[in-house]
Amino acid sequence: MLWPDTTSRTDSGILTIGGCALTDLAATFGTPLYIFDEATLVHRAEHVTAAFSGRYPNSHVAYGGKAYLGPAVIRIFARAGIGLDVVSGGELWAALKAGINPATIVMHGNNKPAAELRMALEQGVGLIVVDNAEEIASLEAIAADLYGQGPLIGTKVPVAIRLNPGVDVHTHAKISTGIVDSKFGFPLWDPSAQVAVGMIAASNHLSLQGLHMHLGSQLDEYNSLPEAIEHQVAFAAWIRDTHHIDITTYSPGGGLAIAYTEAETEGDPDEWAEVIISAYTSAWSKHNLAPGTIVVEPGRWLVGPAAVALYTVGSVKRIEGVRTYVAVDGGMADNIRPGMYDARYTATIASRHGSEPTEEVRIAGRFCESGDVLIQEITLPAMVPGDLLAIPAAGAYQLPMGSNYNAMPRPAVVMVHDGQAT
């Protein structure tokens, strides 16, 4: 679904979401404006959790919060029983401020500063996913300091190891993470992952509970998952045989794709769950391991299609024989994805949704860069200054990757529900 699946309607040509006409929202809050649909968020949260728990009750969804960490959004997910994956002390701070239970939080990051690891321990984060040997040493030292004496003496930090299984996936190179040439995780094809297990096994304050990996984002097929899961489970069997430690938590990460244009189809949580659960089940049985907890970390799929970015057209420049530039009042500072990943988007005119497209244009932003383009080429009804342009699938990795380039303020964000905007 491109537009927020649950509540998008067209009312005499005006696009409405969550019972709110986009024209009214623009008049009240100004543009650029990011509009999240509460019903769509709830619906998607329920869909993913049901896809996993319906097939395998011992599964757990942790939202990849880097996709968008709005407090109201993560509270909706928490109410649906979804945990949270954070990658920094800043994200952890935001989650705690939103009232998220720290025990449901997983801490990631390929280079976590000691101060942030300490914060995670002091706040009682549920699981720390270690990414390199230096981090294990640093975590051990912090844990020794906190739990070597005093009232919490003997407390052990629950730890998972991020593995790099070295499998190729079909996605943009900048969002592919489980390939051999990656900064993330302990390579499984050399001794470094085994050394990491040895370090944790020898520690007095760390408890090895899980294995983690993340192959990449916006994965358009699941073919690599069973192979990578088999590598992960085989490693759990090695850990059992060598160190007599039982791994209880297994994660294949996130990566479920969404559609950004009519030409794309979004990933199906049921199909994804089926592939993941059957791969784990058969690998556990092959290696004679007890079934564990499966933790999946979808980010983009949960939030992307739940939001729309709304802009006002400021100028329409027709360069005879070349092209027409339609400039809007946002751009690369609220959406760097076209510039960074050649991401494609579609758009509609919010007050004339569904009217006949007649003119091929380029949608440019207002930032001082030629590369500040939101859509390279799109055919839309002829536009005039003051038209409202709505871009769907705007909920993931846009605002969190935003900037204040050109000293431009950040867009407002509203949540819509039953005709109310908050």
Ligand code: LLP
């Ligand atoms: N888990 C881990 C460990 C991750 O690194 C990520 C994303 C996720 C889960 C969630 O992945 P998702 O389900 O959202 O694909 N800025 C890029 C995407 C970067 C993804 C980073 N890691 C973009 O705009 O496409």
